[in-house]
Amino acid sequence: MITVVGVGADGWDGLPETVRREVAEHDVLFGSARQLDLVPGGFERVPWPSPLLPALPGLLEAHRGRRMCVLASGDPMFHGIGSTLVRLLGVEEVRVLPHPSSVSLACARLGWPLDEVDVVSLVGKPASLLVPFLHPGRRLLVLGGVPADVASVAGDARFTVLEQLGGPDERIHHDLPSADPLHVIAVECGRQGYSLVPGLPDDAYEHDGQLTKREVRAVTLALLAPRPGELLWDVGAGSGSIAIEWSRTHPTCRAICVERNTSRAARIERNAAALGVPRVRVVVGESPGVLDFATPDAVFLGGGLTAPGALERCWDALAPGGRLVANAVTLESESVLVRYHRALGGSLTRVEVSRDAPVGGFTSWRPQLPVTIWHVVKEQR
Incomplete structure (x- = not known):
């Protein structure tokens, strides 16, 4: 059993007497140099190395059988070492005595x-x-x-x-x-900030025309149905808008973009950083050759549908219960979706959007290219 003690900026004197007595019963103390200097007594003191995480299992193993106490800042279970130790050792092996967090x-x-x-x-x-x-x-x-x-x-x-x-x-x-x-x-906060609902304005993105337009993007994200902690593959990512808006729905949502064009891949990284999801991973390469990542909960194919084996690889990789959404704007890509819809089921939807545009001194409708969307959920095993 390891005891983890939260210490505040008021140091040793700020700890309750019961906690100080408990710390005194241990053989070895772990913590930062600053924290270790706060505690009186003749303990063996082990300062944390840098980087900590790779060294942590070996440090604990080296002191197995001894009474170990870890000093932490504030509440050890709030972005702290307590959470790390519980993940590593299990809740049965860690006792946490928290201090009020910052x-x-x-x-x-x-x-x-x-x-x-x-x-x-x-x-x-x-x-x-x-x-x-x-x-x-x-x-x-x-x-x-x-x-x-x-x-x-x-x-x-x-x-x-x-x-x-x-x-x-x-x-x-x-x-x-x-x-x-x-x-x-x-x-x-002041007045700035985009909504977290999918369908950001098109001008929120830097792009070269390879962008899933706002209205179609909102429908596509609704079908992908992101949930906290899930992973998306965005294949043929273009400007990265689908992966970016997937990731914005929750801080734990993750996304991998696959884009063969290096300038577009760099653009995805800039868009992701500007819109607050810099951890979106961008992989430059051709699908299906580079599609060797962690099992996705959802897959979006916005390009490359006619590449041999791309859709098959995505479907095979998808987790049971996962969602696949593919968008087509050409007849060739649409024919691929129709074929797979017949084989695997799901639903086909055609989205046709018109936007207002000036015609002389008047206003008329300017139609966008229609988009065919195939949505399918992989059956649970």
């Missing part, structure tokens, strides 16, 4: 209801991850990250910096450049 302390200082606040960790992550959380009137707490980068992404928001929360050097101010390394940034 998020709880920040909300207490600001008077913000914790259940109405979005929390985003930027520890070791790009600030663009904030983008999907920026909505008028919303409040965010940002953990870690570079204050100047947060400001550049959040635009017209109002910022509050909370430093050393709960400690003797606690300070609350609005000067981002002077932030202490141990800080939380409170963000009161």
Whole structure:
């Protein structure tokens, strides 16, 4: 059994006496150098190496049979080492004694209801991850990250910096450049921000014409039906709009884009970063040759339907209960969908969209290319 103890900015003196007594009963302490220096006594002290995760199993094995205590910041189960240890060892082998988290302390200082606040960790992550959380009137707490980068992404928001929360050097101010390394940034969003509902404006994307248009994109995403934690393959990704809007529906949604054109692949990466999902993975290559990834929960084929073996590979790879959606704008691609619809079932839908356009001094309808959509769900085994 490993004991994990949360420590605040108030250090050893801020821990209850019962917790201090429990720490004293252990043989070896793990933690950062700063945390280890806080604890009096003659323990063996093991500072965390960097990087930590690859070394963690070996460290614990080297001290097997000894009474081990891990020191953590705040609540160890909130973006902390406690969660990592539970995943590694199982809940039966980890006992957690939490301290109030920096998020709880920040909300207490600001008077913000914790259940109405979005929390985003930027520890070791790009600030663009904030983008999907920026909505008028919303409040965010940002953990870690570079204050100047947060400001550049959040635009017209109002910022509050909370430093050393709960400690003797606690300070609350609005000067981002002077932030202490141990800080939380409170963000009161301004007017910017796109909806999380699929169907962003076409001009939200950088593209060369290879873009699933807004109305068709909304229908396509509805059929793909993203759920938290799921993985999408976007094959023939073009500008990446389907994968990007899939990923924006929930922070745990993942997507892999396959695009053979290198300039378009680079464009996908720029679009993903600009719209707040920089973890969308982009693979340059031809399908089906490069389609060797983790099992997808959904697959979208927006291009390459006539490539021999591409659709078959996607179907074979799809998880039971997974969804496949393919869009066709040419007769050749449509014939492929009709053939597979006969063989595998599902549904065929034709979407025809017209948009207003000027005709002289008047306004008329300008039809877009009709799109045939095939949607099928793979049967559960």
